[in-house]
Amino acid sequence: MNKVSIVIFILIGMYSCTPKIENVEINIIPKPLNVEKINESFTFNKRTKIVIEQGNIEYEKVALYLKNEIKDYFGYDLSIKSTNDHIHKNAIFLIHESDRKFEKEEYQLEVDTKIIKISSSAANGSFYGVQTLLQLFEVNKSEQNISFSKTIPGVKISDKPRFEWRGMHLDVCRHFYDKEFVKKYIDLLAMHKMNTFHWHLTEDQGWRIEIKKYSKLTEIGSYRSETMVDKNREEFDGQEHSDFYSQEDIKEIVQYASDRFITIVPEIEMPGHSLAALAAYPEFGCTGGPYEVSKVWGVFDDVYCAGNDKTFEFLENVLTEVIELFPGEYIHVGGDECPKAEWEECPKCQQRIKDEHLKNEFELQSYFIKRIEKFLISHNKKLIGWDEILEGGLAPEATVMSWRGSKGGIAAAKMGHDVVMSPNNECYFDHYQGKPEEEPLAIGGYTDLKDVYNYEPIPAELSSEEAKHILGAQANVWTEWIATEDHLEYMVLPRMCALSEVIWQKPENKDFEVFKSSLNKHFLRLENKGYNFKEL
Ligand code: ACM
Ligand code: ZN
Numbered sequence: 001m002n003k004v005s006i007v008i009f010i011l012i013g014m015y016s017c018t019p020k021i022e023n024v025e026i027n028i029i030p031k032p033l034n035v036e037k038i039n040e041s042f043t044f045n046k047r048t049k050i051v052i053e054q055g056n057i058e059y060e061k062v063a064l065y066l067k068n069e070i071k072d073y074f075g076y077d078l079s080i081k082s083t084n085d086h087i088h089k090n091a092i093f094l095i096h097e098s099d100r101k102f103e104k105e106e107y108q109l110e111v112d113t114k115i116i117k118i119s120s121s122a123a124n125g126s127f128y129g130v131q132t133l134l135q136l137f138e139v140n141k142s143e144q145n146i147s148f149s150k151t152i153p154g155v156k157i158s159d160k161p162r163f164e165w166r167g168m169h170l171d172v173c174r175h176f177y178d179k180e181f182v183k184k185y186i187d188l189l190a191m192h193k194m195n196t197f198h199w200h201l202t203e204d205q206g207w208r209i210e211i212k213k214y215s216k217l218t219e220i221g222s223y224r225s226e227t228m229v230d231k232n233r234e235e236f237d238g239q240e241h242s243d244f245y246s247q248e249d250i251k252e253i254v255q256y257a258s259d260r261f262i263t264i265v266p267e268i269e270m271p272g273h274s275l276a277a278l279a280a281y282p283e284f285g286c287t288g289g290p291y292e293v294s295k296v297w298g299v300f301d302d303v304y305c306a307g308n309d310k311t312f313e314f315l316e317n318v319l320t321e322v323i324e325l326f327p328g329e330y331i332h333v334g335g336d337e338c339p340k341a342e343w344e345e346c347p348k349c350q351q352r353i354k355d356e357h358l359k360n361e362f363e364l365q366s367y368f369i370k371r372i373e374k375f376l377i378s379h380n381k382k383l384i385g386w387d388e389i390l391e392g393g394l395a396p397e398a399t400v401m402s403w404r405g406s407k408g409g410i411a412a413a414k415m416g417h418d419v420v421m422s423p424n425n426e427c428y429f430d431h432y433q434g435k436p437e438e439e440p441l442a443i444g445g446y447t448d449l450k451d452v453y454n455y456e457p458i459p460a461e462l463s464s465e466e467a468k469h470i471l472g473a474q475a476n477v478w479t480e481w482i483a484t485e486d487h488l489e490y491m492v493l494p495r496m497c498a499l500s501e502v503i504w505q506k507p508e509n510k511d512f513e514v515f516k517s518s519l520n521k522h523f524l525r526l527e528n529k530g531y532n533f534k535e536l
Helices: 003-016 057-074 123-134 179-191 247-258 275-280 309-325 341-345 347-355 361-378 407-414 449-453 485-492 495-504 512-528
Strands: 034-043 049-052 079-082 091-096 107-111 115-120 139-142 145-148 151-159 165-171 196-200 263-270 330-334 382-386 399-402 419-421 470-475
Touching: 034 107, 049 057, 057 079, 057 091, 057 123, 091 123, 107 123, 115 123, 123 151, 123 179, 139 512, 145 512, 165 179, 165 495, 179 196, 179 247, 179 485, 196 470, 247 263, 247 309, 263 309, 309 330, 309 361, 330 361, 341 347, 341 361, 347 361, 361 382, 399 407, 407 419, 449 495, 449 512, 470 495, 485 495, 495 512
Parallel strands: 049 079, 049 091, 091 115, 165 196, 165 470, 196 263, 263 330, 330 382, 382 399, 399 419, 419 470
Antiparallel strands: 034 151, 107 115, 107 151, 139 145
């Protein structure tokens, strides 16, 4: 063979092992900012390598995550190479651009025939690049078997999120969800490029976090003898409901979330929604009890006494342990739905109002939250609370989570405070998502997929300066009527997929019909991971 023939032979050989897949549709959720298809493709095999910069522990986390996902897809146990040379072929490079070329969560993904490159200036960006890569594998279902194509289309994708707070909440108090399920829920956030898990840990119906200094919080507060099963409150299930997370469980979950670039915001409710704590420590309520962990849902008059310094000492001790467990900057203190009836009657609370020159019980609520905020700030944490913390005056540095529509968020942003939007009409995933007669029992409301998808977190009332205070949005999942994992996943999916696009993508690039058609493939990805969802 002469030289020319050899070259032609090699070229034909290369061509024939490079399947062309121009017609493969790209349907990534949330949709990336810019996708350019190129006329090439990359095929994975068991010798494909993952390459990271030497000694970069954060990028190594990303590499390990990718390795595990590829193992799930194909059974390949890819090797991870830690090296600064870029000469490899058949490799996925997780490139750390140290010159801050990219914003914190931004990435660029390039796929050609020889290599895949995910470039970013921080490991979070790299992780989101990996999530996009994982959705480039075409997924198909045949005879109950879901499989992924080993060949992915050539692309150049540049992408970054619109908002910095992209969250999901979970109430584990009304019904408890165990450690393994919480991890599965966190995986769902990761898959949708969300970065904040708001973990609602204390309630009237159950205290779910071990506090070493106050063991009765879980011994007594995590237990209820039975639960209402009917909205008219007359029927109970007769089954004990009790469980909680040990501090070891929490550490494990915090690490699991951190490996997926997700920050956990723990919520310790006060001054209302605290019956479980009061059942364990009645001395911190206005009446002294006795109290009982609630078996029914609602808003209760029994709340922490705001006139008793011992209440604050207790809460600060609890928060001290919480702060040690959760490395994120925010602690959520609830603040919602706190009736003032007992404060009106309580001599200690009335004395506090006098001593602090407060006008009324709303200002007493404000005093309560401000006092806790001072404590949190002194421990380098930020306070976030539901929009009721605006009543009686907002604590100086508080962030507001707007749930009773957007008005609380608008007011807070106009006052120069940061805001997370989770208005009930669009972001409450405990609402019905279809005709009530065709859906499992829900708390009420109606928030369908389109309502979520069309949600715009920046209210028109805000100037562009004020709008900078809208950190992002999240959906809330209250579990009064959600008792099983399957049901919970059904309530969350696919509404959460829609929300992920709301908080990632620019509004002008959104298209509900395109999103809906992407869901068909996305459902297979969810099914492959064992999630339940509401079909279209
Ligand atoms: C809430 O839904 N009570 C915050
Ligand atoms: Zn009191």
